[in-house]
Amino acid sequence: MSQHLYACVHAAEFPSQALLRLRPDLQALPVAVLEGRAPLEQVCSMNRHARLRGAATGMTRLEAEALASQNEGLRLLPRSLESEAAARAVLLECAASFSPRIEEARQGTACATVLDITGTERLFGPPQALAERLRNALKAASFRVSIAVSANFHTARMLAAASRGIIVIGAAEEATALAGLPVALLEIPDDRAETLAIWGIRTLGELAALPEVDLIARLGQSASGWRNLARGAHAHTFQPIEAAFSLREFCEFETPVEQMDSLLFVGARMIDSLALRAATRAMSLATVAVDLALEGKRAHRLTIRPALPSIDRKFLLKLLQLEIAANPPPAAVLSLTLTAEAGQSSKVQLGLFAPQTPEPSRLDVTIARLKAIAGEGRVGSPVLEDTHRAGSFRMTAFTALNPAEEEKD
């Protein structure tokens, strides 16, 4: 049996990453994320710019606001669990394209995912190459992650949390690689951690060097596990999860948005992400439901239905723009949710002697524009009602399918 190999993806400061992922306008600014009930909120996460300006985890709202008044441009955002759930789904899905066996290993506010990459050399090359491809794929989805590859599950997890970039540990090098890391990574209870501090044990290497029997005699049976973790020899039974495939993106705005341009700016990023995720499964977006949460606890729902499933970003964005223009939200928007249904990629068989018909995707945009000019329900194909009443008909959506294809349907 071949030796196991694990790759751990660690996305630090996940609350801020989840909020900024769809907001490129905020990515270059210092941002701190607050959690808790007002007025007792505390900073739980921040980006690199905020940390450089003195923000730290655990700061109270008052302290953070004082810092914001000193540092022009520091933004304080409330934590959004819904954004994190959507971002987590994207991260898991991206990881799932590299290995079908994935286990989540949460560490505080970070989002960590361990992939079982045993036997993937022939698909993705050596572990270093796989890690680089995985990191690039996540970077394209706007995640900043560190990746560690090791034969030991926990070694990969701890190394990814404590380092930046990509680290690949060879067989039997776990103890050496872990030796310099702080004991705090083991999540030891406070009283035991205090004892270790009194003994002068600060790194995993120092803990691994202690005699096992004496350690258990003083700290209890669980000390054996900590020592094994520090040596990179702790066994782990892999428990793979199966992430449900759902195309959903969520973005909450810090202030109510009234302008359509701002909505579309965020919507474009969301459509990008949805199209990319659908494309990795060789699928397209058949329908996109747009849910807008409005001020006054109201909701506004729009639906985009292209004639043929598509992953063309410009086309979908144009449809979204025309749909919002035709049905503008009656109040300012608090959050935007895009839920897509995947469909098979469109296949149109063209024929040399087939009659000329409008291109389906182009026709969709044209009809949406016509609706904006003439009004909803005034563009389409008339269908006569089965009645003797004069002038009775209804309008239906116009599709430019060939008669032969319609009969097949």
Added chain:
Amino acid sequence: MYTRSATALRLEIEHALERSFPAALTPAQRTIRETASTGIAEVDALLDGGLPVGAISEINGPASSGRTTLVLSFLAQRTAAGQVCAWVDADDAFDPESAAANGVNLRQLLWVRCQKAGGLVRGKQAVKPWTQLDQALRATDLLLQAGGFAAIVLDLGDTAAEHARRIPLATWFRFRQAADRARTSLVVVAQAGAAQGSNAQGTNAQSSTALALQCAAMSPVIAGGTVLRGFRFEVRNERQRFTPFAVGRKKPPASVWPASSAWDTAGLSDGAVTFERGRVLEMENSA
């Protein structure tokens, strides 16, 4: 014996007559232009095959002059061939039942119903006719740009001629270019101009149209007694671009065609009914 070939002889004669008749014996090259049948034999014969493809055709005439029936017959032919068509309805006057009765496959017809947009003028709701016309022109522009439509009908039949004539020439020129590029037959249905003068056009699209037809009602077709079976219409070819100039022609060529009522599935033929001119006068007098 000295013999000359026919080509050499022709060249010699042409050279001799060059000053008076350039290329006297060489037939002028004629480009075969694509046409689409209207489905009415009399009109097709008048137009050398039908309405031009990739060009603007203008069909003018007052109400009940057979212009809509002619266009519906044309659309029926196009949709029967599996092609898609569009009807831009400036005044929301299109009747789907009539279209279906004339054989148009409604599933292959995109209907754009322009709506009246009112504005408040001194506290009263005022309807701006230009708004509807503007919608129709913008919709036609979009459809021409989208491409893929075999025929687009711009129905200005109920739009006042003075409004239709205000459409800028540049718009028609753009439509002509777009129709040529998309290989679409753009059919403009309009009223006869109020101040017609020398031309009988409903719009000022003359310089861009490839074909201008003038429709007129002639007489009803009576199937004995007081049963009306249909109408006879006259269609006059006012202008046809790319047609060789006919020397000595004073009146534009015209054709008469019958149209049966929608309920009359048997259709009209000259042998089946008698054409009663006198009956028209009788009906007019009684009215």
